[in-house]
Amino acid sequence: MAQGFFVNSANCYGCKTCQVGCANEKLLAPGVFMRRVRQVEKAGGHAFVSMACNHCDEPACMANCPVGAYQKMDNGLVVQDHSKCIGCKTCIEACPFHAPVYDEATSTTYKCDGCANRQARGEMPVCTVVCPSANLTLAETDTLPEGTSVKDQSDTKPNLTVLLDEDIDASLFADIDGAAGLIDTGVEEA
Amino acid sequence: MTKNVERAADPKLTRRAFVGAAAATAAVAGLAGCAPAAEPADKAAEDEGLAFTGEDEFADCTLVYGCCSPECQHHLLKGYVRDGKLVKVESGEVNESPACARGFARVELCNSDKRLTKPLKLKGEKGSGDFEEISWDEAYDLIEEKLRYALDNGGSQSIIVQGGSGNFSSLTSAMGTLGSWLGGTTAITGNFCCAGIDSGLGTVLGSRTTPLRNELEKANYIIAWGNNPVVTMTGYFGRFQKMMENGGTLCTIDPFLSETADKSQEWIQPWPGTDSAVALAMLKVVIDEGLTDEEYLIAHTTAPCLIDKKTNAPAFTDPADDTTYQVYDPASKKLVAHDAAGVTPPLSVADTDIADQYVTIYDLIKAEADKWGKEAVEAESGCSYDDIARIARDYATAEKAIIIQNMGGYQRTENGAYATATQVYLALFCGHVGHEGDGLYDAGGSSALVPSGQAFESNPDAAQYEAIPFPHFGEFVLEDKPTKINFMWVDCGNPVAQMPNTNMWKKALEHIPFVVKVDQFMNSTCLWSDLVLPNTALFETPNITHSARSAVIQISEAGVTPPGEAKTDLEITAEVAKRFGFEQYFNEDPSVYITRVLEGSGVTYDELVEKKGVNAWDLVPGWIAYKDGNFDTSTGKAHLWVQAWVDEGFPPIACHQRPVEHPLNADSELAKKYPLAAVQRKTRHQVHTIFNNLESMLSMDGHKPLIVLHPDDAAARSIAMGDDITVFNDRGEHSGVALVSENVKPGVVVLQNGWDDTTASPTSNVTNNAWPTLGTIHCCNSTLVEVKKGA
Secondary structure (H helix, E strand, C coil), rough: CCCEEECCCCCCCCCCCCHHHHHHHHCCCCCCCCCCEEEEEECEEEEEECCCCCCCCCCCCHHCCCCCEEEECCCCCEECCCCHHCCCCHHHHHHHCCEEEEEEECCCEEECCHHHHHHHHCCCCCHHCCCCCEEEEEHCCCCCCCEEEEHHCCCCCEEEEECCCCCHHHHHHHHHCCCCCCCCEEEEEE | CCCCHHCCCCCHHHCCCCCCCEEECCCCCCCCCCCCCCCCHHHHHHHCCCCCCCCCCCCCCEEEEEEEECCCCCCCCCCECCCEEEEEEEECCCCCCCCCCCHCCCHHHHHHEEEEECCEEEECCCCCHHHHHEHHHHHHHHHHHHHHHHEEEEEEEEEEEECCCCCCHHHHHHHHHHHCCCCCCCCCCCEECCCHHHHHHHHCCCCCCCCHHHHHCCCEEEEEEECCCHCCHHHHHHHHHHHHHHHHHEEEECCEECHHHHHHHEEEEECCCCCCHHHHHHHHHHHCCEEEEEEEEHHHCCCCCCECCCEEEECCCCCCCCCCEEEEEECCCCCEECCCCCCCCCCCCCCCCCCEEEEEHHHHHHHHHCCCHHHHHHHHHHHCCEEEEEHHHHHCCCEEEEECCCCHHHHHHHHHHHHHHHHHHHHHCCCCCCCCCCECCCCCHHHHHHHCCCCCCCCCCCCCCCCEHHHHHHHHHCCCCCCCCEEEEEECCCCCHCCCCCCHHHHHHHHEEEEEEEECCCCCCCCCCEEEEEECCCCEEEEEEEECCCCCEEEEEEEEEEEEEECCCCHHHHHHHCCCCCHHHHCHHHHHHHHHHHHCCCCCCCHHHHEEEHHHHHHHCCCCCHHHHHHCCCCCCCCCHHHHHHHHHCCCCCCCCCCCCCCCCCCCCHHHHEEEEEEEECCCCEEEEEECCHHHHHHHHHHEEEEEEEEEHHHCCCCCCCCEEEEEEECCCEEEEEECCEECCCCCCEECCCCCCCCCCCHHHCCCCCCCCCCCCCCCEEEEEEEEEEE
């Protein structure tokens, strides 16, 4: 089984509620975000790139974590046993998307777990609930809406499908924090 | 409050089936790590996998509800409290739309170690930030002493109690009411946010509250005029998207490609301050091409009413009664009452035998529109006439069409009232007001739908004194006009950072002997105050919101332990009132005041306590603003010729008047010195200066202000993407980071509103404080600046 995110970037208007709503649900310190939305600035348009963990088929975080904090569950979610994390950031470096996030205050790393526990009690992942435009879905990959898959973008076989905004292509989803040229946090040139 | 474990199941959580609904157990992690090995690499394989049982991690929490009520959509939030601390926020069950990122950031807001915890007395100069902590008793003694000094030296007129838009809930305004019991205070007047609505729409339609959000999806065409609903109506922008999915068109009019413009099918970029010319040009297209809804205009507006050419005033049968408009009856060739039965008056009397003596209001409006043909409007607005004409036709011929004006930056210009009124004309000429799926403005909440009462009893004998227009607050106070101000109290706002020409406000506060600021965080206004009092935040304060933003009447509960010695605004006011013998007006339990606000609403206190929020739409089924063209004016018709404008010294028919501070006035010394037009935008990470000091917001969108300028303007100043730059004029300067983008009109610079002296520098440092303007308007978007490299 494989769960993956579907992101309707064409409809995303960049409110970043998913980013803050996720951090709120996961009780992260202010400024620590497991889901990040960045703005891409292009002549004639904006686009927004909302990314978290892609719950890869062959997760590099799990392959490289020196303490075995990461596990892939039978429902496809890649989860972290945070009690094991030693904050070495190896997972951040190993992940082709750099999806895990380091928290300076606790010297540990956090990563999206697809709200595994919420799912276990029949609730939707929080980012999908709080999006006012219903642009995020986390589900079995073969049930996701049509879009551009980034499956081949990395050897880790990420599970992310995107309905692309007209101003961007799938390469913008190659790294959660975007390309060089980012102005402070949040805005990037296409 | 409720224990979380006792809450009812939330039906929305089960609306989709989930693959992971059953408790899932991790597969054994079989891959060994290869990077720094702090522990044996195969340790994980030896452990049991993580188990997700679905147990609610927040089951032990207490729930506390409250209304997030700064100047935005006012969502009911549900807070999870553990050991007196707010740990998590969710959107409450009763809302018109989902809560936004700012609402979720309230966890940080409540718990921030930057919260004010003790009264602070200024030790050094104002602005120095040199404060000392004092006790509440010392603070109250000081307030009493300074208030008594003011009352003995200039009277209550020498006192100002200034609120703001930081909190629309009812119990935070107690101090203003105490001012009435002190004898009445000097007010600060004007229109700040929807600056053009009172004068430009309220006068024409008779009121200004027009919640339209339930009509959006039914429309075929929506114009977002100079505003950005993505940010100001974040929760329900999805309804605009639904309208487009249904085949409708969204058109944005904005010099900047806002998030909304990006999602729109139509976008035009007029020069700031020329929206009235654009609206009149659209009106001319409608008139010239026979797209006017004449039946509607005759039945529901004063368009056919007569103006006496001798007096340039309406031909009232009784000049003291503005319901006695007259029209021309072509059958009898006589003047008759505007509402005479069986009469269909002509819209124009130009070809009748009364043409020498009378003209209709329609004729006067048509004459204004006729000034804005192709050549004129292209030169003035910088937009293509073809675009303007197409939008006009599509709007006029749409079956159901809406103009969204709410929070429109176009209003915050020197001509903002007329820019609003010309759009109102356009909507009325097309018959697009008062039906399903049409209308204009879109603001208003529960108080527009059902009655509300006053929380506090105010002094009916309080004196009314001459007010100070806010754009010239500094000038008035420094000149002791209309009187010397001895004492000022500021709550629910941060005027030093938000009011135009910040540096004049700072000088004024330096001139006032004693300024008290009530707040949760140190900010610009606190820095320029003599005494700073820490107040409680949402989830720490009992309150009620039955107001002009959300249709949901909401209770706010106090379930979180406030930091330090923070007190509620009501507690603070009650203690001050006690020292002047007025405690009886403020010392009841908050439930008493909440009950008063509910008077006439049909909602009881007990019901609100139980439900936390009551959606007022449910109380008024079928409610539509100005239904069937019935307006809230004295005649019930829309008044297109406005006496209030004449009373302020302006023409009675809305027109385009180019702002004085405008780049097209190229011969002016000001435009030569400061050739760029600055506009200020609202952003997703702030509501005015609220939230903009939180790390959640700063990490999300940047720790420095973004300043957007066109590549041509950047190149001319050797500015590159990401450079530190400074925007300046004679009033002051604002620094930030350059975002060089073709998505702004050349010659226009876009600033982010919401920064203050504790986070960066206020954009209001450069803001035009023009006065007088029609409606006493905030003119931040009629501001000329230059830009230079360097912070």
